[in-house]
Amino acid sequence: MPDVKDVGALMSVTYDIAARDFVRAGEAANKLKRLLQQLGLDPAVIRRAAIAAYEAEMNIVIHSYGGQIKVDITPESIEIFCEDSGPGIPDIEKALQEGYSTASEEIREMGFGAGMGLPNIQRSADEFRIESTVGRGTSLQVTILHEAGE
Amino acid sequence: MQPYFHSVTLETENCKGCTICIKRCPTEAIRVRNGKARILELRCIDCGECIRICPNHAKRAIADDFSLLSKYKYTVALPAPSFYAQFSGQDMSISRILQGLLQLGFNAVFEVAEAAEHVSLAIRRYIESSSIRPLISSACPAIVRLIQVRFPELVDHLIPIHAPVDIAARLAKEGIMRKLGLRREEIGAFFITPCPAKVTAIKQPIGFQESWVDGAIPITTVYARMLKVLPYAEETPGLQEASSVGVHWGRATGEERAVRVPRRLAVDGIHSVIEVLEEIEVGKFHDIDFIECQACRGGCVGGPLTVQNPFRGWVNLEELTRDLPSEINPEVAAEVDKRWEEGFYNLESEIEPRSILKLDDDLSRAIEKIELLEKTVQFLPGLDCGSCGSPSCQALAEDIVQGLASEGDCVFVLRDGVQSLAEELLELARQVPGSISHQETDDKTTPSRDGREE
Numbered sequence: 001m002p003d004v005k006d007v008g009a010l011m012s013v014t015y016d017i018a019a020r021d022f023v024r025a026g027e028a029a030n031k032l033k034r035l036l037q038q039l040g041l042d043p044a045v046i047r048r049a050a051i052a053a054y055e056a057e058m059n060i061v062i063h064s065y066g067g068q069i070k071v072d073i074t075p076e077s078i079e080i081f082c083e084d085s086g087p088g089i090p091d092i093e094k095a096l097q098e099g100y101s102t103a104s105e106e107i108r109e110m111g112f113g114a115g116m117g118l119p120n121i122q123r124s125a126d127e128f129r130i131e132s133t134v135g136r137g138t139s140l141q142v143t144i145l146h147e148a149g150e
Numbered sequence: 151m152q153p154y155f156h157s158v159t160l161e162t163e164n165c166k167g168c169t170i171c172i173k174r175c176p177t178e179a180i181r182v183r184n185g186k187a188r189i190l191e192l193r194c195i196d197c198g199e200c201i202r203i204c205p206n207h208a209k210r211a212i213a214d215d216f217s218l219l220s221k222y223k224y225t226v227a228l229p230a231p232s233f234y235a236q237f238s239g240q241d242m243s244i245s246r247i248l249q250g251l252l253q254l255g256f257n258a259v260f261e262v263a264e265a266a267e268h269v270s271l272a273i274r275r276y277i278e279s280s281s282i283r284p285l286i287s288s289a290c291p292a293i294v295r296l297i298q299v300r301f302p303e304l305v306d307h308l309i310p311i312h313a314p315v316d317i318a319a320r321l322a323k324e325g326i327m328r329k330l331g332l333r334r335e336e337i338g339a340f341f342i343t344p345c346p347a348k349v350t351a352i353k354q355p356i357g358f359q360e361s362w363v364d365g366a367i368p369i370t371t372v373y374a375r376m377l378k379v380l381p382y383a384e385e386t387p388g389l390q391e392a393s394s395v396g397v398h399w400g401r402a403t404g405e406e407r408a409v410r411v412p413r414r415l416a417v418d419g420i421h422s423v424i425e426v427l428e429e430i431e432v433g434k435f436h437d438i439d440f441i442e443c444q445a446c447r448g449g450c451v452g453g454p455l456t457v458q459n460p461f462r463g464w465v466n467l468e469e470l471t472r473d474l475p476s477e478i479n480p481e482v483a484a485e486v487d488k489r490w491e492e493g494f495y496n497l498e499s500e501i502e503p504r505s506i507l508k509l510d511d512d513l514s515r516a517i518e519k520i521e522l523l524e525k526t527v528q529f530l531p532g533l534d535c536g537s538c539g540s541p542s543c544q545a546l547a548e549d550i551v552q553g554l555a556s557e558g559d560c561v562f563v564l565r566d567g568v569q570s571l572a573e574e575l576l577e578l579a580r581q582v583p584g585s586i587s588h589q590e591t592d593d594k595t596t597p598s599r600d601g602r603e604e
């Protein structure tokens with residue numbers, strides 16, 4: 001169950017993401033999508049937020065030891081904060097390239113790890129920030145404006 | 151707001167209020183209130199799942215019948231490919247089926263299968279011209295409506311091309327007008343339909359103003375009459391023109407194979423379609439060019455207004471098309487090329503999203519409602535039993551937040567309420583003041599005789 005509370009933002013929800021749980025993978029993104037639909041936000045904005053949240057969730061499931069996605073809805077934007085503890089990303093620039101992936105053979109066989117995750121998040125975002133410490137984990141912040149020119 | 155026409159309606163007398171339908175409905179459009187089902191107009195997509203599932207036959211499709219034919223000087227039947235699938239037998243043929251329709255009183259027949267060939271080629275042209283992926287067929291009207299109300303983010307993935315029946319009506323009428331010098335309004339075009347969604351689509355089109363189709367007669371209505379005339383219906387040269395490519399549109403995968411772009415797939419059964427659409431919403435399937443989506447299992451042969459079992463229908467189509475050409479006639483292809491340039495196949499207006507999920511037009515009110523919703527969901531047992539008349543605890547919570555239901559509609563909440571009320575009553579009863587309590591008792595749990603608890 002997401003934890004719903006107000007903190008500065010109009011609304012804030014947090015989803016816990018378990019590592020390697022492919023049965024539940026994607027649930028957080030789906031819940032977020034439904035929430036945004038209930039709020040009646042613009043369909044194009046919902047689509048971008050859903051894609052960004054889904055890819056971020058999959059990254060946490062595939063690469064990390066577990067993490068959290070927190071979403072703030074402000075009057076201007078949807079802010080998605082993702083934080084995981086895990087191996088971190090040694091070369092962020094490379095990781096942002098389409099098709100670059102460090103996913104294992106096993107993960108790829110499941111149809112994931114095509115190296116499109118981060119690039120897709122970046123493409124969906126109006127603002128995008130990523131920080132990573134090797135051996136500690138990765139955090140990213142995605143901003144999607146309610147009224148944005150693509 | 152414009153009133154919605156719905157083909158799917160409730161037969162109130164037959165409804166027992168059993169809640170089977172509310173759980174099956176893909177858009178949660180049914181509630182049971184006061185012992186009867188009620189269909190929520192804004193949510194219903196006329197897919198007919200409830201017609202199929204209702205054990206009491208309390209759901210019905212409103213459609214047209216043969217009496218409408220007399221209103222027109224000249225009539226043309228537009229048989230769906232799935233109509234052919236109702237018939238089998240050693241010397242059965244599509245030509246005989248078409249002849250049978252003429253004997254039922256239609257002046258002419260035009261195969262929707264032939265229009266389906268046009269549409270297949272037009273879809274292929276559209277896919278080549280668009281960068282959106284995956285593109286989703288708009289041929290199944292229940293799917294178009296499903297996407298509008300439940301997947302509003304995906305409306306621009308729908309291919310804005312007319313469905314085969316609309317193209318069939320226009321081709322048929324234009325041909326008859328040319329040949330016989332009749333005016334458009336003198337000709338009645340009647341679709342022989344496998345489903346209520348098509349009835350709705352004809353009466354209330356999406357993406358254009360007025361349908362060229364004048365009525366939709368269910369396969370179930372035509373079937374019995376056909377059985378009477380078929381023994382006398384003879385093979386008639388020139389009636390049957392479509393190739394197996396068009397006829398196979400009557401069953402799942404037929405359309406996808408006819409469109410024949412490199413990466414494509416077909417999904418049938420509305421609940422399977424929903425699973426795929428949910429994945430598309432989060433960005434998957436972007437490497438697929440074209441998706442055929444059919445609300446009914448097996449495609450149109452599985453329509454709620456068909457007679458034959460869909461698996462049987464599938465095989466019947468196979469047998470009926472065995473001797474047909476397996477490629478679209480090059481003359482048809484040339485005609486499509488010409489008409490494509492004229493924009494003949496394009497819808498006139500955009501398919502608009504029509505979300506049913508929004509809780510309030512005002513964002514801060516919507517947020518308040520979501521918070522209330524979360525609290526309400528926690529409060530409910532989470533068994534999704536449906537006894538309250540809403541399809542799930544989540545749906546009941548939404549109904550409560552929207553003021554359409556109350557917590558007491560939940561039998562478990564009500565039971566808890568009754569229990570604590572009973573306990574309170576008992577407690578009060580025990581607190582009767584000593585002055586009027588004259589009954590001696592040795593029950594040690596009762597309060598002291600002065601009526602107070604210490």
